[in-house]
Amino acid sequence: MEKIIVRGGKRLNGTVKVEGAKNAVLPVIAATLLASEGKSVIYDVPALSDVYTISEVLRYLNAEVTIEENKITVDASRELKLEAPFEYVRKMRASVLVMGPLLARHGRARVALPGGCAIGSRPIDQHLKGFEAMGASVKVGNGFIDAEVNGKLRGAKIYLDFPSVGATENIMMAAVLAEGTTVIENCAKEPEIVDLANFLNAMGAKVRGAGTGTIRIEGVSKLRGTTHTVIPDRIEAGTFMVAAAITGGNVLVQGAVPEHLSSLIAKMEEMGVTIIEEETGLRVIGPEKLKAVDVKTMPHPGFPTDMQSQMMALLLKAEGTSMITETVFENRFMHVEEFRRMNADIKIEGRSVIINGPCNLQGAEVAATDLRAAAALILAGLVAEGYTRVTELKHLDRGYVRFHEKLAALGADIERVNEEENVVQDATVTDVNNVNI
Numbered sequence: 001m002e003k004i005i006v007r008g009g010k011r012l013n014g015t016v017k018v019e020g021a022k023n024a025v026l027p028v029i030a031a032t033l034l035a036s037e038g039k040s041v042i043y044d045v046p047a048l049s050d051v052y053t054i055s056e057v058l059r060y061l062n063a064e065v066t067i068e069e070n071k072i073t074v075d076a077s078r079e080l081k082l083e084a085p086f087e088y089v090r091k092m093r094a095s096v097l098v099m100g101p102l103l104a105r106h107g108r109a110r111v112a113l114p115g116g117c118a119i120g121s122r123p124i125d126q127h128l129k130g131f132e133a134m135g136a137s138v139k140v141g142n143g144f145i146d147a148e149v150n151g152k153l154r155g156a157k158i159y160l161d162f163p164s165v166g167a168t169e170n171i172m173m174a175a176v177l178a179e180g181t182t183v184i185e186n187c188a189k190e191p192e193i194v195d196l197a198n199f200l201n202a203m204g205a206k207v208r209g210a211g212t213g214t215i216r217i218e219g220v221s222k223l224r225g226t227t228h229t230v231i232p233d234r235i236e237a238g239t240f241m242v243a244a245a246i247t248g249g250n251v252l253v254q255g256a257v258p259e260h261l262s263s264l265i266a267k268m269e270e271m272g273v274t275i276i277e278e279e280t281g282l283r284v285i286g287p288e289k290l291k292a293v294d295v296k297t298m299p300h301p302g303f304p305t306d307m308q309s310q311m312m313a314l315l316l317k318a319e320g321t322s323m324i325t326e327t328v329f330e331n332r333f334m335h336v337e338e339f340r341r342m343n344a345d346i347k348i349e350g351r352s353v354i355i356n357g358p359c360n361l362q363g364a365e366v367a368a369t370d371l372r373a374a375a376a377l378i379l380a381g382l383v384a385e386g387y388t389r390v391t392e393l394k395h396l397d398r399g400y401v402r403f404h405e406k407l408a409a410l411g412a413d414i415e416r417v418n419e420e421e422n423v424v425q426d427a428t429v430t431d432v433n434n435v436n437i
């Protein structure tokens with residue numbers, strides 16, 4: 001079994017470079033299906049198992065996909081297949097993002113219904129409500145969603161009950177080839193939405209207002225392939241910011257965009273962390289003592305749920321009582337039990353977690369319960385007494401490229417091993433087929 005073994009006690013120092021954003025590249029790759037002419041070339045693509053999964057979905061749908069280093073080329077000009085089977089959706093929920101493009105381009109899409117996952121039930125009713133408002137008939141049965149439109153989708157006014165990232169993206173991608181104008185109200189404002197809108201506009205779409213609460217899309221008749229560079233990963237950046245702070249280190253996180261990280265910067269500064277904007281990124285200097293704070297996850301520009309477990313690791317070392325409230329996902333506290341195994345004084349009360357710090361963390365064998373929990377347990381291991389062994393690394397590989405190597409380069413005492421064989425493994429993604437969220 002593969003494990004990351006970390007021995008706590010080292011201060012991190014140096015420079016780390018962030019990759020292109022997972023949550024930006026997945027919708028952008030799905031959007032390449034909209035181009036009936038020309039090739040799309042995407043740069044700064046991170047080498048993650050999720051990227052390989054979405055590429056496999058596109059190949060299954062009859063697109064030609066070439067992956068070279070950090071570049072992906074997609075030619076989707078051939079007639080596409082219209083079904084995304086469960087084997088892909090099971091591995092990665094973002095596979096449902098092919099639905100909007102297929103419906104827009106070919107008037108029909110059949111996508112396996114994603115189930116719940118370790119962080120909550122995660123329905124997609126808001127995506128489907130948007131497609132229906134644009135004239136599609138949507139049927140759910142036998143584990144599939146079938147959506148079909150007679151002729152072309154029509155522009156519509158759609159109010160989202162919650163600013164869902166995926167629903168905003170799927171509806172945007174459906175609307176770019178619809179007849180007339182679509183207005184999405186109460187939409188998500190995440191930087192990844194802006195990145196997708198920029199890519200769609202470069203393909204010839206007319207999307208305005210991305211990054212605000214209302215997006216207006218005027219449909220066009222055709223889109224063509226284009227080139228695009230993905231934005232830096234704000235969650236990977238935030239994870240390294242926490243790594244610097246928790247160890248009392250001094251790290252330059254290259255590529256971190258301050259405007260994408262304002263809520264995290266504010267909270268870390270409240271805790272006593274020094275954060276300096278430099279030309280190429282953010283320098284993070286951890287204090288001798290961290291202060292307790294309260295944190296509530298919210299849609300952007302609120303505190304990101306994808307940083308909740310890493311922030312929890314940091315608060316375990318803060319002096320005093322902290323509270324974290326999770327409002328985005330109903331069940332994103334599975335890592336709490338694992339932190340307890342490391343001697344954390346922490347309890348769940350409804351949708352909140354109360355932490356009495358600073359905790360005297362002790363190394364233990366712990367299992368990653370989801371992608372960000374994997375990173376958070378490793379962060380806690382950086383300051384725990386003795387050895388922490390983190391298993392279930394398939395989760396980590398969905399969202400972090402060579403995580404242990406990057407930490408080791410900053411001075412962490414960390415390695416990735418296959419315990420049975422006692423062989424140090426390369427951190428690059430190996431067994432994509434076994435990844436299951």
Ligand SMILES: CC(=O)N[C@H]1[C@@H](OP(=O)(O)OP(=O)(O)OC[C@H]2O[C@@H](n3ccc(=O)[nH]c3=O)[C@H](O)[C@@H]2O)O[C@H](CO)[C@@H](O)[C@@H]1O
Nearest residue numbers: 023094122123124125126127162164165166167306328329
């Ligand atoms: C690939 C990707 O970009 N994933 C991100 C995306 O996920 P994802 O797009 O799945 O997240 P959403 O914003 O859609 O979900 C947020 C909340 O809305 C609920 N909901 C969503 C859609 C819907 O139709 N009905 C509904 O009830 C979900 O169950 C959840 O409670 O945004 C999340 C919230 O920032 C992040 O944690 C994920 O990392």
Ligand SMILES: C=C(OP(=O)(O)O)C(=O)O
Nearest residue numbers: 093094306371372399437
């Ligand atoms: C929850 C996440 O991703 P996904 O929506 O792909 O599960 C994440 O990136 O933390």
